[in-house]
Amino acid sequence: MQLPExxxxxxxxxxxxxxxxxxxxxxxxxxxxxxxxxxxxxxxAIELLAGPPPALVxxxxxxxxxxxxxxxxxxxxRWDMSELPVIxxxxxxxxxxxxxxxxxxxxxFISKPINWxxxxxxxxxxxxxxxxxxxxxxxxxxQAAIVRAMPDMIFLMDRYGVHLDYKAGFGAEPYVPANExxxxxxxxxxxxxxxxxxxxxxxxxxxxxxxxxVVYKLTMPDGVHHYEGxxxxxGPEAVVMVVRDITxxxxxxxxxxxxxxxxxxxxxxxxxxxxxxxxxxxxxxxRARRQVALLFLDLDGFKRxxxxxxxxxxxxxxxxxxxxxxxxxxxxxxxxxxxxxxxxLHLARLGGDEFTVVLPNLENTQTVSMVAxxxxxxxxxxxxxSSQDITVTASIGIAIFPEDGDDAATLLKHADTAMYHAKxxxxxxxxxxxxxxxxxxxxxxxxxxxxxxxxxxxxxxxxYQPQVSADDGSIVGLEALIRWQHPEHGLVSPxxxxxxxxxxxxxxALGDWVLRTACQQLRSWQAMGLATPxxxxxxxxxxxxxxxxxxxxxxxxxxxxxxPSQVELELTESILMEPEARRIDGFHRLRALGxxxxxxxxxxxxxxxxxxxxxxxxxxxxxxxxxxGLPDNADDAGITTAIIAMAHSLGLxxxxxxxxxxxxxxxxxxxxxxKMQGYLxxxxxxxxxxxxxxxxxxxxxxxxxxxxDDKLQRQLxxxxxxxxxx
Ligand SMILES: Nc1nc2c(ncn2[C@@H]2O[C@H](COP(=O)(O)O[C@H]3[C@@H](O)[C@H](n4cnc5c(=O)[nH]c(N)nc54)O[C@@H]3COP(=O)(O)O)[C@@H](O)[C@H]2O)c(=O)[nH]1
Numbered sequence: 001m002q003l004p005e006x007x008x009x010x011x012x013x014x015x016x017x018x019x020x021x022x023x024x025x026x027x028x029x030x031x032x033x034x035x036x037x038x039x040x041x042x043x044x045a046i047e048l049l050a051g052p053p054p055a056l057v058x059x060x061x062x063x064x065x066x067x068x069x070x071x072x073x074x075x076x077x078r079w080d081m082s083e084l085p086v087i088x089x090x091x092x093x094x095x096x097x098x099x100x101x102x103x104x105x106x107x108x109f110i111s112k113p114i115n116w117x118x119x120x121x122x123x124x125x126x127x128x129x130x131x132x133x134x135x136x137x138x139x140x141x142x143q144a145a146i147v148r149a150m151p152d153m154i155f156l157m158d159r160y161g162v163h164l165d166y167k168a169g170f171g172a173e174p175y176v177p178a179n180e181x182x183x184x185x186x187x188x189x190x191x192x193x194x195x196x197x198x199x200x201x202x203x204x205x206x207x208x209x210x211x212x213x214v215v216y217k218l219t220m221p222d223g224v225h226h227y228e229g230x231x232x233x234x235g236p237e238a239v240v241m242v243v244r245d246i247t248x249x250x251x252x253x254x255x256x257x258x259x260x261x262x263x264x265x266x267x268x269x270x271x272x273x274x275x276x277x278x279x280x281x282x283x284x285x286x287r288a289r290r291q292v293a294l295l296f297l298d299l300d301g302f303k304r305x306x307x308x309x310x311x312x313x314x315x316x317x318x319x320x321x322x323x324x325x326x327x328x329x330x331x332x333x334x335x336x337x338x339x340x341x342x343x344x345l346h347l348a349r350l351g352g353d354e355f356t357v358v359l360p361n362l363e364n365t366q367t368v369s370m371v372a373x374x375x376x377x378x379x380x381x382x383x384x385x386s387s388q389d390i391t392v393t394a395s396i397g398i399a400i401f402p403e404d405g406d407d408a409a410t411l412l413k414h415a416d417t418a419m420y421h422a423k424x425x426x427x428x429x430x431x432x433x434x435x436x437x438x439x440x441x442x443x444x445x446x447x448x449x450x451x452x453x454x455x456x457x458x459x460x461x462x463x464y465q466p467q468v469s470a471d472d473g474s475i476v477g478l479e480a481l482i483r484w485q486h487p488e489h490g491l492v493s494p495x496x497x498x499x500x501x502x503x504x505x506x507x508x509a510l511g512d513w514v515l516r517t518a519c520q521q522l523r524s525w526q527a528m529g530l531a532t533p534x535x536x537x538x539x540x541x542x543x544x545x546x547x548x549x550x551x552x553x554x555x556x557x558x559x560x561x562x563x564p565s566q567v568e569l570e571l572t573e574s575i576l577m578e579p580e581a582r583r584i585d586g587f588h589r590l591r592a593l594g595x596x597x598x599x600x601x602x603x604x605x606x607x608x609x610x611x612x613x614x615x616x617x618x619x620x621x622x623x624x625x626x627x628x629g630l631p632d633n634a635d636d637a638g639i640t641t642a643i644i645a646m647a648h649s650l651g652l653x654x655x656x657x658x659x660x661x662x663x664x665x666x667x668x669x670x671x672x673x674x675k676m677q678g679y680l681x682x683x684x685x686x687x688x689x690x691x692x693x694x695x696x697x698x699x700x701x702x703x704x705x706x707x708x709d710d711k712l713q714r715q716l717x718x719x720x721x722x723x724x725x726x
Contacts, residue, residue: 010055010127011035015045015071016089017063024116025058032120042066046074049081056127057086059106061097069104076105083137085130087123089114155241156234159206161186161199164238172245175218194218198229198241205231205239215246226250263349265315266322274348274356278408281346281360282401291362292401295372296415300393300427302353305385307545313385317392320383322349328378329357356415362400372396372430393428395419404433417441448504450486451497455509459485462517463684464535466693467655467677470669474698477568477655479536479677480518481684482510502542511543515553519560519567521687526562530694534596536568541575550586554593565594570621572600576611584614591616598653603639612650620647624658627678631667641671648672662702 012034016022019040026036037054039045041063057075061068068088075081088101088109101109108126110119147154153172156165162185166178174181176189186195186202194216201212212231217224229243258264261273269277278294285292299321306314329345346358359371375396382389397419405411418433420441425431454460460482467477484492501507518535525532543549557564569590576599587597598619599612603626611617622643629636640656647654656668659678668676681699693699 009033009035011037012056012058012123013037013039013045013048013054014058015039015042015063015068016058016060017041018060021060021089021114024114025119028116028119029058029123032124034120034123042068042071045071049075049078053081053084055085056123056130057084058089058123059086060089061094061101062091069100072101072104072106083130083134085126087126150242151244153243155243156238157186157202157241158238159202161195161202163189169243169245172243173220175220191218198231201229201231202239202241205233206236209233263351266319266349268322268326268355269346269348271348271350274346274350274358275408275412277346277348278358278411281358282406282408282411285360285401286406290360291403292411293359293362293368293371294399294401294411294415295357295359295368295375295430296397296399296412296419297355297357297375297394298396298419298423299353299379300395300423302392304545305390305392307547309386309388309390316385317383317390318349318353320385321379321392322347322355324378325355325357325375329375356412368398368400368432369430372398376428376430395422395427396430397422397433398430399433414438420444444500447497447500448506451484451501451504451506451510454484454486455506455513457487459487460510460513461485461491461686462514462521463686464521464690465677465684466682466690466699467533467536467675468681468699468701470665470674470676472698473681473701475533475693476675477533477536477677478690479538479570479684480514480521481538482514483684498540502540505542507540507542508546511537511540512552512556514538515567516556516560519556519562522562522566523560525691525694528691530691531697532566532694534566534568536570536598538570538600539575541572544571544575550583550590553590553595557593557595563594564590565596568596568598568619570598570600573602573604573611576615587615598655603643609646609650612652617652619653619655621677622654622656622673624678627656627658627664627668628660630664637667640668640673644668644671644673665702 010033012029014022014025014029014036016025017040022038022040026038029036034056037048039048043066045057045059046066057071059068059071072086072088075084075086085107086105088097088104088106090097090101090109090111094111098109098111107130108122110122147167149170151170151172153169153174154167155163157163163181163183166174166182168174168178181189186199189195190198197214197216201214204210205212210233214229214231215227216229217226219225225245225247227243228246229241231239231241234240261270262268263270278292281292284290299317302314302317305317325347329347346356346360348356348358350356357371357375359368362368376394379392379394382391384390397415397417399405399411399415399418401411404414414433414437417437418431421434421437422429422431461484463481463483464478465481466475467479468474469476482494482498484494484497486492498507501510515537518537522532522535539549546552553567553569554564557567591597596618597616598621599617600621601623602620604623612620620643622640626636626640626643630640631637644654653675654673655675655677656664656673657677659665659668659676659680661680664678665676665680680702682693685693
């Protein structure tokens with residue numbers, strides 16, 4: 001039941017058996033702006049109270065029948081009127097009645113004879129304090145509900161840290177049961193470091209009268225918990241500390257921090273983390289006038305591991321590399337100088353197979369080279385992955401602060417550039433950054449971009465170099481050689497762009513274009529009625545590593561409609577050593593279709609005959625570097641003769657490339673080399689010119705020449721072919 005508030009005219013119920021008293025009381029209270037109801041005895045009062053309740057009851061004690069005490073008790077027993085203010089009218093100095101009035105639940109009493117001017121004030125006062133008590137109770141209820149719903153523990157302490165009271169948190173357990181800490185000091189209950197932190201907060205809150213915040217952790221039965229305590233003064237002598245268990249929040253904060261700042265695969269700091277730390281390190285270094293070295297490490301051949309063994313093997317390798325770097329670098333295995341160990345080496349994984357190491361306290365550049373070499377040495381021990389021993393090497397680029405850049409981003413860019421330079425130098429190599437490298441990188445990036453556009457704009461051309469029979473000069477083959485008709489630079493040699501195409505991966509698209517164009521060209525010569533020999537196409541290692549390269553060869557041959565036996569794929573020795581080449585089946589399937597395979601630059605690589613036997617190789621091409629030394633260089637002559645003899649004994653075809661002079665031709669004839677290719681017979685030519693040669697069917701072999709002729713021939717060979725320049 002809602003008790004009426006003071007805003008409306010409050011109604012007072014006057015209960016008195018004396019009509020004069022009732023009248024006087026009524027008159028007085030009406031003057032004080034009360035509305036009045038009258039009951040002549042206790043029974044009538046109880047009846048009236050069954051209806052809408054009054055705001056106040058003025059109750060005579062001494063009545064026949066149901067007296068004032070009984071009415072008061074009745075009121076208090078009713079839950080909805082427990083707060084109804086009651087003033088009892090007692091006899092003068094009737095102490096016993098006064099006591100009994102309070103025991104019955106009266107709020108106040110007024111004794112007879114009544115001091116009438118006071119009665120109205122008294123009634124107003126009792127009414128107001130009853131309203132205030134009601135508001136206070138509501139507030140307390142509200143606060144109690146809030147506190148009950150709170151997950152926090154609440155401790156009331158005196159200013160010396162003695163626990164006075166405690167409210168359990170919803171689902172939170174105190175460090176020790178409440179009965180063990182109530183009445184005891186913080187230092188008697190908590191670990192000394194935690195007690196000291198909280199006590200400091202308690203003292204500050206008491207002294208300054210403001211809110212203090214403390215964080216601490218405690219080992220609970222289920223592990224370490226983190227807490228945040230807010231300490232607020234509670235009067236001059238006490239404080240309230242509201243304690244929240246923030247363990248979950250801490251964990252999720254830590255998780256978010258780890259996701260944002262750490263590489264999930266290796267647990268190492270990630271790029272953002274690394275850059276922030278490096279910037280900080282550079283700031284310190286510039287204040288202390290110190291040097292800082294940044295080593296940028298990129299694994300060589302990582303992509304091959306990914307492509308051949310799968311991504312999970314690749315991930316595992318990265319984790320293993322990271323673990324080895326972390327363990328060995330931190331252990332001081334690499335860095336023996338105490339300054340570096342203490343200075344804190346920063347390790348990070350930037351992404352992919354790229355790692356960085358920062359040496360913050362560099363004393364001299366010798367240390368950097370020592371660390372770089374030791375890093376490389378760390379990787380030499382093989383990693384066991386998918387029951388295979390995988391060996392990786394790393395190329396490392398180094399940039400030094402402040403010489404090579406005065407902010408983290410620049411330093412990183414330059415270390416990256418130096419790393420590419422290290423790769424160019426033959427991998428498993430380290431290089432210090434050199435300003436000239438940036439220009440080199442820019443040229444390279446531009447070339448890569450140009451190459452991409454060149455492919456789109458159809459700027460590539462295919463030239464063909466005849467391969468001739470040593471007997472009669474008949475054309476027995478053609479080697480397709482790519483040229484780039486650059487809109488600004490004219491005809492660009494493949495020696496300039498093939499390595500960039502290989503590094504950027506563009507060689508895959510370029511290689512496809514070469515094979516397709518060569519096949520189409522054969523088709524169109526055949527359509528003209530020309531007899532065409534087989535055409536040899538160079539294959540780069542990168543092409544072979546692509547998924548189903550050999551399948552794509554079969555597709556191109558089928559799509560262009562030429563005989564597979566008209567195609568020869570020139571592979572280098574190193575390609576056959578690649579793990580992908582283990583997919584020997586593909587080679588054999590193509591061979592079964594009729595496709596030929598030859599080994600280019602034979603003698604320059606591993607020269608292992610095992611792959612000659614395992615792969616369906618049909619021809620060896622003696623590298624031009626040996627032919628160049630013929631006939632005078634005894635080593636070249638010996639190697640060339642041996643390769644020819646070996647090819648014959650293995651039943652393989654053999655061709656010498658780079659034949660430029662009569663003397664070389666004669667030597668090779670004597671050595672029984674059946675086929676040759678070189679400027680002496682023809683330079684690589686555009687299709688229109690090759691068409692004429694094919695019509696002839698052969699190239700006239702030059703007659704026997706003198707040494708002077710040979711010298712001239714060599715000089716001519718060294719000059720670029722004007723036709724290639726067109
Ligand atoms: N993956 C691909 N590589 C290709 C392709 N086209 C060419 N290349 C490779 O580029 C390198 C340079 O080629 P190129 O400038 O065309 O040189 C070839 C011949 O022109 C040259 N040659 C031939 N005869 C002579 C000679 O008598 N003297 C002399 N100095 N040079 C001569 O040799 C190169 C052929 O080499 P090879 O391939 O080893 O038979 C070169 O490595 C090409 O392989 C392509 O489409 N894809």
